[in-house]
Amino acid sequence: MLLFFYLILPSLLCSLSNSLxxxxxxxxxxxxxxxxxxxxxxxxxxxxxxxxxxxxxxRAESGRSFWLNNGRKILEEKxxxxxxxxxxxxxxxxxxxxxxxxxxxxxxxxxxQRLQQxxxxxxxxxxxxxxxxxSKTYCVDSQVADSACSATAYxxxxxxxxxxAGVTADVKKNDCEAMxxxxxxxxxxxxxxxxxxxxxxxxxxxxxxxASPSGIYAHTANRDWEYxxxxxxxxxxxxxxHDIAKQLVLNSPxxxxxxIMGGGRGTFIPQNISDPEYSNKRGWRKDNENLIATxxxxxxxxxxxxxxxxxxxxxxxxxxxLPEYLLGLFEPSHMLYHMLANEKTEPTLKEMVEVAINxxxxxxxxxxxxxxxxxxxxxxxxxxxxxxxxxTIEFDEAIMKAVEMTDEKDTLIVVTADHAxxxxxxxxxxxxxxxxxxxxxxxxxxxxxTISYANGPGYKQNWTAPTTRYDLSKDKRDDxxxxxxxxxxxxxxxxxxxxxxxxxxxxxxHLLTGNYEQNVIPLVMGYAARIGPTGDIAQxxxxxxxxxxxxxxxxxxxSFLRKTLL
Ligand SMILES: *[C@@H]1O[C@H](CO)[C@@H](O)[C@H](O)[C@H]1NC(C)=O
Ligand SMILES: *[C@@H]1O[C@H](CO)[C@@H](O)[C@H](O)[C@H]1NC(C)=O
Ligand SMILES: *[C@@H]1O[C@H](CO)[C@@H](O)[C@H](O)[C@H]1NC(C)=O
Ligand SMILES: *[C@@H]1O[C@H](CO)[C@@H](O)[C@H](O)[C@H]1NC(C)=O
Ligand SMILES: *[C@@H]1O[C@H](CO)[C@@H](O)[C@H](O)[C@H]1NC(C)=O
Ligand SMILES: [Zn+2]
Numbered sequence: 001m002l003l004f005f006y007l008i009l010p011s012l013l014c015s016l017s018n019s020l021x022x023x024x025x026x027x028x029x030x031x032x033x034x035x036x037x038x039x040x041x042x043x044x045x046x047x048x049x050x051x052x053x054x055x056x057x058x059r060a061e062s063g064r065s066f067w068l069n070n071g072r073k074i075l076e077e078k079x080x081x082x083x084x085x086x087x088x089x090x091x092x093x094x095x096x097x098x099x100x101x102x103x104x105x106x107x108x109x110x111x112x113q114r115l116q117q118x119x120x121x122x123x124x125x126x127x128x129x130x131x132x133x134x135s136k137t138y139c140v141d142s143q144v145a146d147s148a149c150s151a152t153a154y155x156x157x158x159x160x161x162x163x164x165a166g167v168t169a170d171v172k173k174n175d176c177e178a179m180x181x182x183x184x185x186x187x188x189x190x191x192x193x194x195x196x197x198x199x200x201x202x203x204x205x206x207x208x209x210x211a212s213p214s215g216i217y218a219h220t221a222n223r224d225w226e227y228x229x230x231x232x233x234x235x236x237x238x239x240x241x242h243d244i245a246k247q248l249v250l251n252s253p254x255x256x257x258x259x260i261m262g263g264g265r266g267t268f269i270p271q272n273i274s275d276p277e278y279s280n281k282r283g284w285r286k287d288n289e290n291l292i293a294t295x296x297x298x299x300x301x302x303x304x305x306x307x308x309x310x311x312x313x314x315x316x317x318x319x320x321x322l323p324e325y326l327l328g329l330f331e332p333s334h335m336l337y338h339m340l341a342n343e344k345t346e347p348t349l350k351e352m353v354e355v356a357i358n359x360x361x362x363x364x365x366x367x368x369x370x371x372x373x374x375x376x377x378x379x380x381x382x383x384x385x386x387x388x389x390x391x392t393i394e395f396d397e398a399i400m401k402a403v404e405m406t407d408e409k410d411t412l413i414v415v416t417a418d419h420a421x422x423x424x425x426x427x428x429x430x431x432x433x434x435x436x437x438x439x440x441x442x443x444x445x446x447x448x449x450t451i452s453y454a455n456g457p458g459y460k461q462n463w464t465a466p467t468t469r470y471d472l473s474k475d476k477r478d479d480x481x482x483x484x485x486x487x488x489x490x491x492x493x494x495x496x497x498x499x500x501x502x503x504x505x506x507x508x509x510h511l512l513t514g515n516y517e518q519n520v521i522p523l524v525m526g527y528a529a530r531i532g533p534t535g536d537i538a539q540x541x542x543x544x545x546x547x548x549x550x551x552x553x554x555x556x557x558x559s560f561l562r563k564t565l566l
Contacts, residue, residue: 081130085539088412088507088528089366092402093189093521094126095154096395097147097212098377098388100420101501106385106451107392109425109435118432124393125400126415129503131510135518136499137419140169144497145518147377148223150418151215153519155370156186157526157533165211166219174234176241179221189368189522190216191253192532199258199363203352205335205391206374207264209244212418216370217254218247227267228287238287243267249291255298259356259369261328263335265310268292275332276310277345284332292327299325312347319355326359328352337375337387338394339480349373349398357405366410366529371398380421381492383458383483385451386436388423403505412506412528414521420496422454423484437477446471451484456493458483 060066096103104124112122139149142162152160152167160166163173166186171178178184190200204213209226220241225231227245228238245267248254265275268291269283285291292308299306306325309318315328330346338348353371360367373395379388399415406413427440429450439447446469460470476482486493502521504512508528512521526532527539 078130083510084408084507086409086507087530087539088525089410090360090368090406091189091193091366091412091525091529092369092371092406092414093154093525094371094373094395094399094402094413094415095212096373096376096392096415096417097206098380098419098421098495099373099392099395099417099500100423100496100498102423102425103376103380103388103392103421104501106423106425106435107389107396110386110389111393111396113432113435119435120431124396125403126396126503129413129415129505129509131504131513133502133504133513134499134515135416135502135521136515137518138497144495145419146223146495147211147418148214148220150518151212152186153517154416154418154521155188155190155215157519157522158186159517159519160186163223164221165214165223166217167221171221173222174236175221176231176236179219179241185219187532188216188253189525189532190257190370192526192535193368193529194253194256196529196531196535197363197365198529198531199360199365199367200253200369201257201259201356201360201367202261202370202372203259203349203356204262204370204372204374205338205349206262206372206378207267207334208260208262208329209248209264209267210262210334210374212372212374213262213370214244217251217257218244220244220247226264227285229284232286245285245291246289249295249298255295258324258363258367259326259359261326261330261352261356262372262374263329263331263333265292265329266332268295268329278332281332292329295327311345312343312351313345315347315351315355319358322355322359322362326355334375334378337379337384337391339387339390349394350401353398353401354405357402361405368529368531369402371402373398377418377421377495380423380453381456383453383456383486383493384481385423385453385484386478386480386482388421389435408506410507412504412509412525414502414504414509414512414525416502416521417500418518420498420500422456422486422493422496424452424454425450426452434478436482439473442469444469447473449477449484453484453486453493454496455488455490456483456486457489457491458486458493459489460485461489 108122108124109119112119137145137150139145139162140159146162148165149160149162151165152158158168160169161172164171167179167184168186170184193200202213202216211223225243227243231238231243266284270285270288270290271282272288273283275281296306296308304325305323307318307323309315309328310330336346356369360369373391376388376391379391402413427450429438435450438450442448449472462468462470502512511524523534527534527537
């Protein structure tokens with residue numbers, strides 16, 4: 001019976017209305033379709049969706065009071081909020097690689113629908129941070145950013161050229177000569193923090209030498225030069241231009257990082273040595289340098305405790321007795337997608353973040369931590385929307401762990417993305433429509449899914465009838481690895497040029513509101529923590545400045561003395 005009302009009736013009515021050429025009015029909801037005012041109606045509200053969830057009528061959402069009370073509660077909460085002008089002892093930057101605004105909306109719907117809710121009203125934990133801004137992500141020579149040039153911006157405060165990291169726009173892609181000139185080097189939040197005695201660390205789900213984390217410690221004319229192989233293949237001299245892994249182990253600030261965790265054993269281990277986890281795999285380095293051994297030796301030379309770990313058991317064991325320096329490389333390449341990983345052998349981002357914060361918290365001067373949810377981006381590149389959304393939810397869990405482990409009074413947490421992607425959430429799907437399987441009717445009498453991409457490997461063609469569009473309706477759209485349709489065929493889906501959101505909480509987070517260039521982010525974080533190029537700008541801790549405070553105190557004292565003495 002219910003099935004009849006929710007599935008069959010609307011589609012019957014819909015086809016009826018189609019044939020009679022009258023706009024279809026949704027009957028079970030009280031939603032009104034705009035009355036024809038003479039302008040051609042571009043909104044075809046045809047609720048053909050399969051409803052998995054209760055329509056809004058059955059919740060408290062009908063009428064005024066639910067919405068007015070909700071809105072009032074949020075307003076009252078905001079009115080209680082006070083600007084936090086403390087010095088940030090700790091600063092944490094969470095970077096969701098490719099975490100566009102549509103990714104946030106779709107991820108929160110997925111999160112809610114997993115909990116058997118309608119989904120739209122859910123929110124990710126960090127979406128409730130008190131301050132939000134928008135950052136413009138373009139690079140010096142590129143309208144749409146890649147993860148390398150944007151890392152230079154959000155970690156170093158300087159914009160550079162596409163595919164380069166930690167260098168100014170004087171360095172063009174592949175220019176080995178220009179990259180070695182230290183005048184062209186930028187310095188990162190990690191370097192600034194180390195100069196002020198703070199502990200520093202990085203955690204990612206990609207290779208630790210991948211574009212985003214490289215922005216912390218490397219200066220490179222090509223993000224692909226993660227180890228010597230690609231650098232030599234591009235005609236670079238590996239003795240002149242150090243690859244990214246080598247820079248991490250040998251140079252400051254990389255060699256001072258207290259915590260390094262993620263994937264990427266391959267770029268550290270030579271080709272003639274087997275991988276510790278997979279005996280059938282070998283390292284990638286052609287120069288036969290074992291950078292893990294070099295890293296351990298360099299810590300021993302400092303007389304510091306150091307540990308290299310490569311699986312989840314090691315991590316859990318290490319968390320009980322943390323060394324001064326920790327290097328965790330959990331896969332030869334990127335760590336696996338959370339949905340596909342073996343949870344017994346591979347730690348989650350949340351587990352890594354917990355250990356990283358416990359380690360860095362020991363520093364009396366505070367710390368800087370960079371955390372990347374790096375595989376949101378990689379999943380989008382393959383049009384794996386479900387994986388991208390799951391990675392976003394995992395990223396959120398790691399953020400909420402950090403929120404739980406730190407104090408808003410002295411810890412600034414910033415959550416942002418490096419660039420957008422081309423995924424869109426489109427159509428007019430009914431409330432609660434399954435974010436993956438819902439289909440809407442298109443003008444060619446075929447259907448389209450709520451999620452689609454502007455381009456990518458999910459491009460689909462009907463090869464038996466090339467003049468008609470591909471029919472999605474029989475595809476397994478709820479499969480984890482379903483590639484959502486891309487309009488233009490590309491081997492990899494591209495990034496998007498839209499602005500990305502910046503969520504923040506803690507000292508001076510209110511400065512990260514508005515719309516600004518991406519390179520402003522580390523400058524504000526540095527200001528909050530008194531580090532880096534903006535760390536010396538005076539901070540007034542209250543709205544009454546010090547001299548007026550003394551003046552008022554003096555007047556109060558005088559009047560008090562007058563009263564008591566006279
Ligand atoms: C790998 O090559 C290096 C340099 O040629 C050599 O010193 C080392 O012994 C080799 N290791 C193995 C396991 O073959
Ligand atoms: C190394 O550390 C140990 C233990 O803290 C200490 O006893 C020793 O003197 C240190 N050695 C050097 C060379 O600093
Ligand atoms: C869609 O179906 C309708 C009704 O069967 C038909 O009149 C119309 O020509 C079809 N349109 C296309 C593009 O096939
Ligand atoms: C391709 O087109 C043919 C003819 O219209 C149709 O029968 C078939 O279902 C279509 N296949 C797909 C996957 O779109
Ligand atoms: C502090 O306040 C006094 C009086 O209001 C004003 O004259 C002075 O310029 C202020 N100083 C600073 C540093 O803002
Ligand atoms: Zn990317």
